[in-house]
Amino acid sequence: MRLLSIFTFASAALWAAAEVKHGTIGYGINMYHPWCCTACSDVLSSLFLNCTTFDDMSHEGHGMKKRMAGMEGPMGTTSPECYASSDVWLETFSYCVKSHCDAEGVSEDKQEKCWQLKAAGGLAVPTLKESQPPNPPTEEVADDAEWLNSTMLANEASWTSDRGTIMEFEKSEQDHVMFSIIIMSLAVGIPVLAGLWLMVSASRQSTLFHSIRSYFSLPALFGWRHSQPLRWDIGYVPNRALSSVLAVYILLNIVFNCVRFRSVQPSTWFATRDAEIAAYVGNRAGVLSFANMALAILFSARNNPLLYFSGWSQNTFLALHRWAARIAILQAIVHSIIYTADYALYMDENTLADEAKKPYWWWGIIGTTAMGLMAGASILPLRKWAYEVFLVVHIVLAIVSLVGCWYHIDIRYEKNWGYEVWLYLAFAFWAYDRLVRLAKLVFYSFLGGTSHGQVEAVPGTDNIISLKLYPARCWRAVPGQHTFVYFPSLGRFWENHPFTITGWGIDRLSVGSSNSSIVETSSAEEKHSDKGTTVTTTAIRQPLHIDSFYVRFLFRAHGGTTAKLYRALANHSPPTVLSEGPYGGHSPVTRSLLKHAEHVVIITGGIGITFAAAYVQQFAEERKHGAIGKEVVPKCQRMMLAWSVRERGLLEYARRELLPTATGAGRAEVEYRFWVTGGSPHAEPKANSGVFETDGQRMDIAATLGSALVKRKKTLVMVCGPGSMADDVRREVVRCSKQGYDVELSEESFTW
Structure with a gap:
């Protein structure tokens, strides 16, 4: 399926490239180059010819001219046929192009191409050389001239002003694209480079690597709060490494929106320097906003390829997603404000009112408003309070904003300048992720059979559910995996929830004529009876026995779908599981971190055992079966699981169903340390055969790590638990690293 994911991503990128057709300005699209030719067309095409027709009606059409802004009088239309038949026009225009472009060193091919395009609107005309006047003109078009009645020289002052205007405008547009490409390249390249760095640093010991890990990559930005949200739930503080990436990303967006703007005055387009610079800044903000919007969608993708290449967690990319979206929204607002002010302050008093009536303007307002609402509806308290509502609103507003942006530029520019390229990328990233999700759902839930599940309540716990999923197709299960599970029979079939894979194995299923499948034996886990209620969903009429691959999940029912699942379990209502x-x-x-670890310490709290149990199972299976060359932790000599759990029922269930038997000394040593915080504080600690158990006390993380770390032994500390526990572990790992221990940290956490 990873190959399918990569193929789909490549297909989406190729689709975007095919839709782009001509590229973007400066990268496939030429706006006005050669400027010498375009300037000749601009300054001469405003003159009337003897074949120009006039109409007092004010309407738009091809070739419509008005001599000067603000002047009263008729409108003149000079058709392409008129240009093509006028010797005066052809001679004047051809001489202007030839004389100015030769002086600038423009090749004859480029001159001829521009000439054929602009001389008569694409109609067939003689070549540039054939159209040259027999004698060079000597008289220059006057500043106030309206008619071109004889072959003349273009007004040099007007030509110089127009050439400078279009040259600077096109260079500015090229800079918009260049800076957007830089932003996107860095946003994709930095995670890949970070992944390479982590692989190298995990396999080598050096003072440099150790110092970077101790003072840069592991610590929180300030203090020790990282996995816990800040006060009043205003957000999370990234670690120093991610903070540095975000700082560079934000700073570059600010700098790129403020540099390489040059003014050319007098300008044929802008009355003042302020109006000119305002237009450039507004355009830059708009293009960068589109590029950051595409990045925001890529970073949010469940099937983002950068997850694999960087080794960064989904939480890290969601942090990048939020910041990319915030920047895109701010840039869209800047674009809107600047253009509104530009029309209001620097143009005719009726210009703003006229523009505001046009469809492209309204679509821009719709897109920007939807983006602003999306930011307001994404605050952390709302995500924690009603995540399902947030998600639906978020997706709807994202669609509205993309549609608004699309029509804003499509109506305004009709795909002439490539602004739609960035939106094609956004559409491609979104379509890619959704198509891969659908393909994986069909592949693992329907092809080769039908996915089904076995659900039970964990006895002695507060609403904890155990789910065994028997997918339609087997996959290679490894620790650290998760999946997205659907319960369509519980309503809201589109909702899905991420669950960490706690364990896996093969069950021997005995399927009778009833609608329930009963587990007889298991080749991967030792099975014992318990008092949990079992509900299954397989519907097979003929009796048979099958070996069925399964993965197991543990989760606590809170609200929404998980609460419905718990109620369905109580009512013996078998849910459909996909x-x-x-x-x-x-x-x-x-893999590099695990491959080189000699000791592995897993610290977890509560339901975080779902993450830890899979690693213990993998370690035990490798030592039992000796999978030479395929080991996940080939160098590991000792694995210690330290678990703080409130409910003894959950502990007993995990020891019975999830965790292999602890071992004593030797190469395959597995050690358990349990703290049952809900037990009696007066109970004596118990120690027996690699198991240390304490009731009524909290885990002392510093002491736990201190007993596990050994100098000159590479130790990998893994943590999955409440935010406060994860932050405490991070603090202690940093402290131990500064003391000279060779220790790495891998954090598995969930943030809203």
């Missing part, structure tokens, strides 16, 4: 198959697992970066 899955998108595996996500996450071992990227090259994660």
Whole structure:
């Protein structure tokens, strides 16, 4: 499926490239170059010819001219046929092009191409050389001239002003594209380079790598709060490495919106320097906003290829997604404000009112407004309070904003200048992610059979559910994977929830004539009876026995779909269970960390055992079966699981169903340390065969790590638990790293 994902991503990129057709300004699209030729066309085409027709009606059409802004009088239309038949026009225009472009060193081919395009609106005309006047003109068009009645020289002052205007405008447009490409390249390249760095640093020991890890890549930006939200839920603080990436990203967007603007005055387009610079800044903000919008969609994608190459977590990319979206929204607002002010302050008093009536203007307002509402509806308190509502509103507003942006530029520019390229990328990223989701759902839930599940309540716990999923197709399960599970029979069939894979194995299913499948034996986990209520969903009429691959999840029912699932379990109502198959697992970066670790310490709290149990199972299976060359942790000599859990029922269930038996000394040592915080504080600690258990006390993280770390032994510390626990572990790992221990940290956390 990873190959399918990459193929789909490549197909989406190729689709975007095909839709682009001509590229963007400066990268496939030429606006006015050669400027010498375009300036000749601009200054001469405003003159009337003897074949020009006049109409007192004010309407728009091809070739419509008005001599000067603000003058009363008829409108003149000079048709392409008129230009093509006028010797005066052809001689004057051809001489202007030839004389000015030769002086600038423009090739004859480029001169001829521009000449054929602009001489008569694309109609067939003699070549540039054939159209030259027999004698060079000597008289220059006057500043106030309205008619061209004889072959003349173009007004040099007007030509110089127009050439400077169009040259600077096109250069500015090229800069818009160049800076957008730089932003996108860095946003994609930095995660890949970071992944390479992590792979190299995990496999080598050096003072430089150790110092960078201790003071840069591991610590929080300030203090120790990283996985916990700030006060009043205003957001999360990234670590120093991610903060640096975000700082560079934000700073570049600010700088790129403020540099390489040059003014040419007098200008044929802008009355003042302020009006000219305002237009350039507004256009820059608009193009950068589109580029950042595409990045925001890529970073939010569930199937983002950068997740694999960088080794960064989904939470990291969601942080990048939020910042890319914020910048895109701010740039869209800047674009809107500047253009509104430009029309109001620097143009005719009726210009703003006239522009505001046009469809492109209104679509721009709709797109910008939707983006602003999306930012307001994405605050952390709302995400925590009603995540499903937030998600629906978020998607709807994102669609509205993209549609608004599309019609804003499509109506205004009709795909002439390539502004739609960035939106094509956004559409491609979104379509790619959704198509891969659908393909994986069909592949793992329907092809080769039908996905089904076995659900039970974990006895002695507060609303904890165990779900065994039997997908239609088997996959290679590894620790750290998660999947997205659908329960369509519970209503809102489109909703799906991410669950960490706790364990996996093969069950021998005995399927009778009833609608329930009963587990007889398991080849991967030791099975014991319990008092949980079992509900299944397989519907097979003929009796048979099958070996069926399964993955197991543990989760606590809170609200929404999980609460409905718990109620369905109580009512013995079998839910339909579908899955998108595996996500996450071992990227090259994660594999490198595990490959070189000699000791692994897993610290977890509460339901975080879902993450830890899979690693313990993998470690035990590797030592039992000796999968030479395929080990996830080939150098690991000792694995310690430290688990703080409130409910003893969950602990007993995990020891019975999830965790292999602890071992003593030796190469395959597995050690468990349990803290049952809901137990009696007066109970004596118990230690037996690699298991240390304490009741009524909290885990001392510093002491736990201190007992596990050994100098000159590479240790990987993994943590999955509440934000406060994760931050405490990060603090202690940083402290130990500064003391000279060779220790790495891998954090598995969920943030809203």
